[in-house]
Amino acid sequence: MNPFLLNLFLAIIWAALWGSFTLTQLVTGFLVGFAALWVTQPLFGGPNTYYLRAYRIVRLILFFLYDLTMSSVRVAYDVLTPTDRSNPAILEMPLDVKSDIEILLVTNLISLTPGTLSLDVTPDRKTLIVHAMFADDPEAVIASLKSGMERMVKEVFE
Numbered sequence: 001m002n003p004f005l006l007n008l009f010l011a012i013i014w015a016a017l018w019g020s021f022t023l024t025q026l027v028t029g030f031l032v033g034f035a036a037l038w039v040t041q042p043l044f045g046g047p048n049t050y051y052l053r054a055y056r057i058v059r060l061i062l063f064f065l066y067d068l069t070m071s072s073v074r075v076a077y078d079v080l081t082p083t084d085r086s087n088p089a090i091l092e093m094p095l096d097v098k099s100d101i102e103i104l105l106v107t108n109l110i111s112l113t114p115g116t117l118s119l120d121v122t123p124d125r126k127t128l129i130v131h132a133m134f135a136d137d138p139e140a141v142i143a144s145l146k147s148g149m150e151r152m153v154k155e156v157f158e
Contacts, residue, residue: 003050007033053156060152067113067148075114075133089135090119093128093142096150102157103128109149116145 007030014029015021038051078085097103107118107128115133122129132141 003037003044003048007037009033010036056152056156060156063148063152064109064113071114071116078133086133087136088131088133089138091130091132091135091138091142093130093145093150095121095126095128096146097154097157098125099157102153105153106150109153110145113149 010033011026011029014032015025018025018029034054041048041051095103095106097106103121103125107121110116110128110130111118117131119129119131121127130142130145132138135141
């Protein structure tokens, strides 16, 4: 059976045993079920990427929240101070991700981060056009996006 579906089933059983189908009970049941499945993983045999993927998803979420916070502070500082430190530019970022869902996730995470905006993907799907508010060093901005968002999204879908 698919470990994710089994984990959902355990979350529903947990909530049913507590007699409360609230979001808190379902999340708690999901976490307890995840821990139980992780402990009993050797009993199922075979390679299982469910736990590694879950770790990578959590890591991507935490990285995005950190990046969101830091870029929000940087944009707010630039807006609230009298000196303008922004140096906007339109950059071409070569893409290593291939599937539609990976490209969609990378472009959305970049657009959700203050100071950057995904403008377009070239028709051959190999280049992402990005507007960056702070592009003093365009190569560094592209390297940062590739080593951060794109790399982590690519790892989630490996």
